[in-house]
Amino acid sequence: MWSQIVRRLSTSPLTRVRHPKLRRSPHYATLTDKDISFFERLLPDGRAITNPDDCLPYNIDWIKTCQGQSQLILRPKTVDEVQAILRYCYERQLAVCPQSGNTSLAGGSVPVFDEIVLSLRSLNSIGDFDENSGVLIADAGCILETLNNHVLQFGHTMPLDLGAKGSCLIGGNVATNAGGIRVVRFGSLRSAVLGLEIVLADGSILDCLTSLRKDNTGIDLKQPFIGSEGILGIITRVALVCPSAMSGVGLGFFSSSSFENILSTMRLARKICGETLSAIEFLDESTYNLSLKNLQKINNPIESNKFYILVETMSSTDEQAKTTLEKLANAALEKEFITDGTLAQDLTQYKDLWSIRERVPEALVSDGYVFKYDFSLPPSRMYKLVEETQKRMKQFSNVRNVTGFGHLGDQNLHLNITVKNGYSDEIKHALEPWLYEWVAKERGSISAEHGLGLHKSKYLQLNKGKQSLELMKQMKNMFDPKCILNPYKVIPYQID
Ligand SMILES: Cc1cc2nc3c(=O)[nH]c(=O)nc-3n(C[C@H](O)[C@H](O)[C@H](O)COP(=O)(O)OP(=O)(O)OC[C@H]3O[C@@H](n4cnc5c(N)ncnc54)[C@H](O)[C@@H]3O)c2cc1C
Known part of the structure; x- marks a missing residue:
């Protein structure tokens, strides 16, 4: 029955309109009843999902530009299960689409045709946090925000932050070498990844899970997997160095009449805020207006203009974080780089200002x-x-x-x-x-x-x-x- 269904598949609806020339490769085997039975035995408690309604959310991407037609979603809880799945798929030549939080904006996280979705969501134990080194070990399926809340208890923070933090998983972040709003401060995610455990296509394990800052022993084999978007292996566990959380935070939101002036404000911010700088983001007028129009609870905090810039500072003291921002605001106003602005006075204002920028993808989809x-x-x-x-x-x-x-x-x-x-x-x-x-x-x-x-x-x-x-x-x-x-x-x- 399964093979008949799958053979009828051409490209799937959303995918087909954007990529009409794509064809399913005959290189791959089609799923059979025997395959389904194998996976149902391997993953009891409904973790081998075949009901079409339940499969649907795993088949459509966040931004609704792709739709796969996978008939099987697998949710392993252990690395052994991931290995057993891949061993079987490798043997049978069944194509696999690894999926974490499914927040990819490039059409990477959903199947194109009938690939089996390997969802890492249930592989989600948080491992040790070493307070001496700031190194966290976690399963690939942990939600970024959950990990951040975990390390905050020890006075640390995750080395990346992005609008999808409540949904994306750390394995997906590493697989995309995600950027986000704190690259200015912490560099790219790659620099924070100390170790990875990877299950290769044939089900074997590549153990690169060290927690060392320095390790010059031969070729660093984890590197090709960071940012490889699931085409080389399945990331199952990560070791990340987490910087100390700063107790002082400042955030300024400014409007400006030209992009030239936005660039001048950025240069001034680098000069005045120096090592306290933690984020510099910009929006143009149409982006900003979309956020105001399409999102609930977003109000215009300053006088409108053609461009907007957000500058965030972090420091060990609140005073320093806020003072440098005030200096920046005064200098930028005096030089007429900005025309209006506001500085967050408390956590609520800080969150409200950030949400203008972080919720832009949501405003666009609407x-x-x-x-x-x-x-x-x-x-x-x-x-x-x-x-x-x-x-x-x-x-x-x-x-x-x-x-x-x-x-x-x-x-x-x-x-x-x-x-x-x-x-x-x-x-x-x-x-x-x-x-x-x-x-x-x-x-x-x-x-x-x-x-x-x-x-x-x-x-x-x-x-x-x-x-x-x-x-x-x-x-x-x-x-x-x-x-x-x-x-x-x-x-x-x-x-x-
Ligand atoms: C509101 C919003 C804001 C965003 N902001 C940013 C941003 O600021 N910066 C940024 O970089 N991205 C951003 N993104 C894009 C997205 O969140 C990131 O790419 C994120 O890292 C993807 O994580 P995920 O867990 O959702 O992975 P998925 O989307 O599920 O997967 C991403 C890719 O990695 C592969 N993959 C997933 N898990 C594994 C694994 N364990 N092993 C091997 N391969 C795997 C998938 O096959 C896919 O190709 C944003 C998305 C949204 C919706």
Whole structure:
């Protein structure tokens, strides 16, 4: 019965409209009743999910641009179970889509066709926290926010923070080398990952789970897995160094008349706030207006203008964190870089101001179908791209908004185009490959932090030369010779 159902599958609804040429590779086996029975025995208590209604949320991505047709979701609780699943899939040549919190914005976390979803949500024990070194060991399925609350008890904080913190899982964060709002302060997640335990495609374990800050013994084998988006192996456990939590925090939200002035404010912030700086984010007028319009409990805290910048400081004393921000606000006002602003006076205001920025993805989704892009660009070129896209989109009456915002402190622009009445092929073709080529010409990155997933894999060669691409394919072949892990994603066509 299963094989008949699966054979009828073509590309799935949302995925098909955006990627009409994708075809299921005949290289993969189709699921049979015997396979289902094996997994039901391996994962009792309903952890092998086959009911179509229950499978649906695992098949659709957060931003609703992809929909897979997986008929089987597996939720292992132990690393042994992950191993047994992969051993079986490897033997049978069944394709697998690893999934954590399913908050990917690149179409990476849901199956393209009938791949089995390997959900890591139930692998969620928090291990030891070493107060001497600040190193936390945790299962890959722990929610980022839960881990943050855990280490806060010891006076530490997680080395990353992002809007999806209540849903994303640490294994998914490592698999995407997630960025977020604190890269200015703590660097990229890669620098905080000390060790990983990985289950390889054939079910064997690669144990790189050390907790050492320094370890120069041979090649650091965990590195290729960080940011590899599930195509090389399944991350099952992580060791992360967690910085000390700062008791002093300041947050300023300022409006400005031009992007030039936003950049001047950023330069001033680096000078005045120095080592206390922990985040620098920006929003343009249309992003800000969308948040005000589409989100509940968001009020305009300052006089409106064309651009907005958030500057956060952290220090061991509240006084220092707040004083540097006040100095910044006064200097920026005096130089007329900003026209208005507010400084958070308490935790409630701090949270309210942050939510204007953190809930932007939610506001965008409420505005229509979203074409979402995530670029690294030299700061002086970042907004030029938004303006050029706005011009290019003028011809389309169904385009609602073209917005720019992002992690200004680490040169990361999020460019979004919202469209009424759903996906439009015409708009996609006006945007791609034009946008990717524009960014590549500037020597920027076509994916700053979200990853390539399904949507961007075909443009990888714009950022990486032939030699790099060839080596990536060889690595994929070495770790996953049967190519069962997250097919059709990241590296352009792994299977012919
Ligand atoms: C509101 C919102 C705000 C966001 N803000 C940011 C931001 O500021 N910065 C940023 O970088 N991202 C951001 N994102 C994107 C997303 O949250 C990150 O990419 C996050 O790291 C994904 O984690 P996840 O647990 O949801 O993983 P998933 O989305 O489930 O998976 C992501 C990728 O990793 C693979 N994968 C998942 N788990 C494993 C594993 N254990 N082993 C191997 N491969 C695995 C999946 O196959 C997929 O390709 C945001 C998303 C939303 C919805």
